Amino acid sequence: PHPIHLKDYRPPEFLIDRVELRFELDPECTRVEARLALRRNPAATRGDGHLRLHGEHLKLTQVAIDGHVLTPAEYRVDGEGLTLHRVPDRFTLETWVEIHPGLNTALEGLYQSGDLLCTQCEAEGFRRITYFLDRPDVMARYTTTLIADRTRFPVLLSNGNPVARAELPDGRHSVTWEDPFPKPSYLFALVAGDLSVIEDGFVTASGRNVKLQIFVEPHNLDKGAHAMRSLKKAMRWDEERFGREYDLDIYMIVAVSHFNMGAMENKGLNVFNDKFVLARPDTATDADFDGIESVIAHEYFHNWTGNRITCRDWFQLSLKEGFTVYRDQEFTSDVGSRAVKRIRDVRTLRAHQFPEDAGPLAHPVRPDSYIEINNFYTTTVYDKGAEVVRMQAALLGPETFRRATDLYFERHDGQAVTTEDFVRCMEGASGRDLTQFRRWYEQAGTPELHIRGEYDATAGAYTLSVCQQTPATPGQPIKQPFHIPLAIGLLGADGRDLPVWLAGESAPPALGTRLLELTEPEHRFTFTGLSERPVPSLLRGFSAPVRVHDDLSDADRMFLMAHDSDGFNRWDAAQTLHERLLLALTNDVAHPIPEDYIAACRRALCDMSADRALLAEVLSLPSETYLSDRMTVIDVDGLHRAHRQLTQHIGERLRDDLLAVYHANAETGDYVFSPEAIGRRALKNLALAYLMRAGDEEGLALCHAQLEAAHNMTDVMAALRLLAEQGGAEADAALDAFHRRWAGESLVLDKWFSVQASAPRPDALERVMALLKHPDYSARNPNRVRALVSTFSNVNQVRFHAADGAGYHFLVDRVLELDPVNPLLAARLLKPLVRWRRFDSERQTLMRAELERVLGRSELSSDVFEVVSKALA
Numbered sequence: 001p002h003p004i005h006l007k008d009y010r011p012p013e014f015l016i017d018r019v020e021l022r023f024e025l026d027p028e029c030t031r032v033e034a035r036l037a038l039r040r041n042p043a044a045t046r047g048d049g050h051l052r053l054h055g056e057h058l059k060l061t062q063v064a065i066d067g068h069v070l071t072p073a074e075y076r077v078d079g080e081g082l083t084l085h086r087v088p089d090r091f092t093l094e095t096w097v098e099i100h101p102g103l104n105t106a107l108e109g110l111y112q113s114g115d116l117l118c119t120q121c122e123a124e125g126f127r128r129i130t131y132f133l134d135r136p137d138v139m140a141r142y143t144t145t146l147i148a149d150r151t152r153f154p155v156l157l158s159n160g161n162p163v164a165r166a167e168l169p170d171g172r173h174s175v176t177w178e179d180p181f182p183k184p185s186y187l188f189a190l191v192a193g194d195l196s197v198i199e200d201g202f203v204t205a206s207g208r209n210v211k212l213q214i215f216v217e218p219h220n221l222d223k224g225a226h227a228m229r230s231l232k233k234a235m236r237w238d239e240e241r242f243g244r245e246y247d248l249d250i251y252m253i254v255a256v257s258h259f260n261m262g263a264m265e266n267k268g269l270n271v272f273n274d275k276f277v278l279a280r281p282d283t284a285t286d287a288d289f290d291g292i293e294s295v296i297a298h299e300y301f302h303n304w305t306g307n308r309i310t311c312r313d314w315f316q317l318s319l320k321e322g323f324t325v326y327r328d329q330e331f332t333s334d335v336g337s338r339a340v341k342r343i344r345d346v347r348t349l350r351a352h353q354f355p356e357d358a359g360p361l362a363h364p365v366r367p368d369s370y371i372e373i374n375n376f377y378t379t380t381v382y383d384k385g386a387e388v389v390r391m392q393a394a395l396l397g398p399e400t401f402r403r404a405t406d407l408y409f410e411r412h413d414g415q416a417v418t419t420e421d422f423v424r425c426m427e428g429a430s431g432r433d434l435t436q437f438r439r440w441y442e443q444a445g446t447p448e449l450h451i452r453g454e455y456d457a458t459a460g461a462y463t464l465s466v467c468q469q470t471p472a473t474p475g476q477p478i479k480q481p482f483h484i485p486l487a488i489g490l491l492g493a494d495g496r497d498l499p500v501w502l503a504g505e506s507a508p509p510a511l512g513t514r515l516l517e518l519t520e521p522e523h524r525f526t527f528t529g530l531s532e533r534p535v536p537s538l539l540r541g542f543s544a545p546v547r548v549h550d551d552l553s554d555a556d557r558m559f560l561m562a563h564d565s566d567g568f569n570r571w572d573a574a575q576t577l578h579e580r581l582l583l584a585l586t587n588d589v590a591h592p593i594p595e596d597y598i599a600a601c602r603r604a605l606c607d608m609s610a611d612r613a614l615l616a617e618v619l620s621l622p623s624e625t626y627l628s629d630r631m632t633v634i635d636v637d638g639l640h641r642a643h644r645q646l647t648q649h650i651g652e653r654l655r656d657d658l659l660a661v662y663h664a665n666a667e668t669g670d671y672v673f674s675p676e677a678i679g680r681r682a683l684k685n686l687a688l689a690y691l692m693r694a695g696d697e698e699g700l701a702l703c704h705a706q707l708e709a710a711h712n713m714t715d716v717m718a719a720l721r722l723l724a725e726q727g728g729a730e731a732d733a734a735l736d737a738f739h740r741r742w743a744g745e746s747l748v749l750d751k752w753f754s755v756q757a758s759a760p761r762p763d764a765l766e767r768v769m770a771l772l773k774h775p776d777y778s779a780r781n782p783n784r785v786r787a788l789v790s791t792f793s794n795v796n797q798v799r800f801h802a803a804d805g806a807g808y809h810f811l812v813d814r815v816l817e818l819d820p821v822n823p824l825l826a827a828r829l830l831k832p833l834v835r836w837r838r839f840d841s842e843r844q845t846l847m848r849a850e851l852e853r854v855l856g857r858s859e860l861s862s863d864v865f866e867v868v869s870k871a872l873a
């Protein structure tokens with residue numbers, strides 16, 4: 001496989017204005033007839049006169065130009081597509097192909113999920129449906145006719161509005177859909193099957209009625225209400241916050257059980273992994289409810305950021321993904337707690353994106369090259385991409401940023417554009433020069449800030465020295481300085497914000513946070529008017545995706561943890577305290593656990609005035625996976641031991657407070673999905689976890705009682721997880737009972753698999769291997785594979801990285817098994833092996849040998865080949 005480079009981008013030689021598709025649907029053999037209105041692109045340079053259309057896994061039965069059927073001498077078909085020799089400047093192309101959805105295990109293109117037929121076309125799946133210019137800068141209007149057996153496929157859906165229906169004499173029926181908006185092929189979708197529908201309506205700000213439909217398999221009809229509420233909330237929010245209204249008369253969501261991603265924003269017809277649609281309080285946890293709300297919102301927001309304005313090419317993926325993640329993050333912040341949302345997003349960024357940026361797969365937010373685009377749906381493109389938008393919003397300020405996004409929507413509606421076009425709108429609306437800021441799109445790697453503070457009592461001045469430096473990444477040895485927004489505050493001894501008054505300014509600014517801008521390798525900022533040494537609150541709200549090295553003492557951090565007006569930084573101060581202690585305990589089992597640290601944890605635990613969800617975050621220790629990224633050479637066993645040691649210590653020392661918090665936050669009424677109720681459950685279950693991990697008898701009794709009460713899935717899973725971690729007959733009995741109770745509920749069974757895969761018991765791998773043979777396990781269902789295999793290899797760090805390498809061998813066996821079946825999923829499974837250089841030399845040898853075992857396999861997919869070859873480079 002060869003890399004594709006951004007620098008080689010050329011506009012398409014031909015454009016397609018109209019697409020008429022006719023599907024005769026059948027899982028065994030579907031016939032696709034396509035009629036394309038093509039014309040030469042006036043903006044493109046003339047090539048060799050041939051027209052190359054993408055197409056894979058298609059059986060071509062006939063091809064015609066302007067009604068004349070071509071002879072085989074007039075075209076050529078190979079594994080990548082169809083070449084037509086000499087075509088007119090404007091013509092109609094007709095093709096007839098056959099495809100086999102029932103055999104499509106890659107879940108790209110048209111495939112079968114249970115009894116349904118559905119599509120996934122992003123990024124390059126449309127070429128598995130018909131011959132086409134399958135690239136996002138070719139936007140066309142589609143009319144789609146679906147024909148299928150009426151009994152087996154009573155519901156036939158595609159993009160846009162239904163315009164015709166017919167009953168056919170042979171037991172089949174047909175529905176024709178017309179999408180008035182030009183779209184790239186990756187947004188095409190169809191769904192056929194026996195589906196039930198939840199219906200509602202939405203009146204847009206301008207008074208148009210939109211029909212909302214969520215399609216699910218009939219037995220899931222009672223699990224769609226939360227998704228519908230979320231959709232309506234998201235639609236209203238986008239009108240209020242971004243001035244964006246929905247454009248079609250109908251908005252459909254379909255939940256399917258076999259899906260590679262979370263969901264897909266196809267125009268007017270979102271197809272979702274059912275995990276992000278289906279929820280009832282007894283089947284789904286708070287995290288599931290949260291996930292549904294934000295993914296429903298994310299896909300809805302794509303209607304403007306992705307669909308109306310799309311990407312010119314796949315190097316621009318972050319144009320739609322980074323901006324849409326930013327938008328869904330803001331939505332969640334506005335409807336819930338901003339600080340808690342920020343904490344969770346930064347946790348994800350630090351746990352996943354920072355290691356990606358520091359490893360062999362590091363790439364810029366706008367990559368320069370790829371072998372397989374499926375490998376670039378990464379945390380860098382999505383989450384760092386969102387940070388890059390967030391920084392521009394911070395630099396512009398809220399009003400100007402809104403003017404800039406208005407300009408973007410106005411200027412580029414209906415176009416396929418680039419991240420450069422986006423930044424130009426930011427510049428256009430603000431008058432600012434973002435030349436240097438563009439480096440965030442171009443340079444990979446996480447910048448490191450070294451910050452030192454110095455107080456001059458005589459002058460009443462405090463000086464911060466800030467240096468930035470970014471480590472080398474593959475292909476980018478030297479980095480230029482970034483333009484970094486650094487939000488800071490200064491706290492006085494009473495814990496209140498002091499003015500952040502820069503020397504030379506005539507008057508002090510308003511109290512609170514101040515945004516400094518870094519553009520040079522080094523800066524010195526002097527603040528005046530300070531009659532006491534302040535405690536600096538640095539990078540408030542995590543104003544830039546950087547690592548900070550500061551000179552604060554533990555006492556400073558405890559002070560910030562108690563007083564910082566920035567909720568995010570209260571949490572971050574606590575995290576740094578936990579982290580430093582955990583790393584010290586990893587290196588030295590006898591390292592003392594300071595009394596003032598325990599006292600600070602107690603104060604936080606008992607602060608009943610605070611948001612419970614925020615407290616739960618403050619008191620949650622960083623994960624072992626996250627901590628491993630903080631070590632030069634990862635000591636998996638030492639980290640696991642230290643984590644247990646500190647958890648147990650806190651559980652013992654704060655026992656009475658934990659029990660009090662548990663009881664104070666217990667509830668028995670109906671499940672409520674509200675930030676307050678979620679916060680109470682989070683804090684209660686955190687208290688339970690500390691008690692259980694400290695071996696507390698009363699905690700154990702509470703855990704059993706909580707499981708028995710089975711009030712909601714959040715509480716059930718919290719208790720089951722803790723029991724499964726402990727192991728023994730009681731745990732096995734609880735797991736068996738859970739399995740019996742939820743037989744047939746696929747998403748709940750995923751939880752049953754994952755809770756066992758994540759339990760760090762010594763026999764974890766044996767159990768996981770036994771579960772591979774369980775009748776409910778299926779390598780054909782990505783959710784099931786992720787629940788068992790990805791959970792074990794990503795979450796259960798200590799067992800996956802067992803010194804004998806058995807975990808690595810297990811994972812590579814799964815990858816090799818899956819690669820011919822579902823390459824996209826196989827490539828993603830490999831991720832935990834990619835950072836092999838971070839481990840001790842014995843583990844390095846074992847991990848490398850397993851990666852080489854993959855590379856030694858003939859006929860690897862381009863997906864897996866790219867990941868492995870880059871990991872070993």
Ligand code: BAL
Pocket residue numbers: 122261262263264265298299302321
């Ligand atoms: N476009 C792929 C799924 C998503 O990011 O919404």
Ligand code: ZN
Pocket residue numbers: 298302320321324
């Ligand atoms: Zn997206």
